[in-house]
Amino acid sequence: MTPAELRAFCLGFDAAVEEFPFNLETSVFKVLGKMFALSALDARPLRVNLKCDPEEALRLRAAYPDAVAPGWHMNKRHWNTVTVAGLPDRTVRELVEDSYDLVVAGLPRAERLRLDRP
Numbered sequence: 001m002t003p004a005e006l007r008a009f010c011l012g013f014d015a016a017v018e019e020f021p022f023n024l025e026t027s028v029f030k031v032l033g034k035m036f037a038l039s040a041l042d043a044r045p046l047r048v049n050l051k052c053d054p055e056e057a058l059r060l061r062a063a064y065p066d067a068v069a070p071g072w073h074m075n076k077r078h079w080n081t082v083t084v085a086g087l088p089d090r091t092v093r094e095l096v097e098d099s100y101d102l103v104v105a106g107l108p109r110a111e112r113l114r115l116d117r118p
Contacts, residue, residue: 001089003041006048009093010037013100014115032111036103037096038074046084048092049074050099060095 001009010016010029016036019028029037039048052060054077060068067086071079084092104112 001046001084001092003039003046005089006039006046006084006092006096007041009096010100013097016100031100031103032107032114034103034107036099045086047072047081048084048096049079049081050095051078051102052080052095052099053102054078056098 007018007027010027011018013031013036015031017030019030020026021028025040025042027037027039027041028035029039035051037048037050039046049071057068057070057077057080060080061070064087067083069081069083070076072081074081080095082092082095087095104115
């Protein structure tokens with residue numbers, strides 16, 4: 001997955017936006033004001049921080065020790081740093097979608113109802 005593909009995939013979710021609150025090199029993807037992905041898209045290797053269920057985070061770290069690590073500068077229990085080249089594109093897409101879904105699930109009911117997702 002290329003940086004452009006990652007950006008397009010993140011922005012493809014309902015109400016997703018890209019912001020730069022830290023610096024112009026770090027893309028923060030949010031849904032209704034809540035972050036679901038963070039990446040320096042021009043960095044090599046390409047990495048992305050993604051929210052994850054704590055038990056699933058541990059499983060992923062064990063299954064992909066070279067590609068999935070505790071979230072850098074994030075809550076290590078709830079966030080992973082994923083090295084994109086270390087995983088199949090399909091798996092990266094699933095992890096991004098899971099992150100988005102977890103963030104949406106934590107939104108107030110009224111905000112969740114504004115989204116088109118089931």
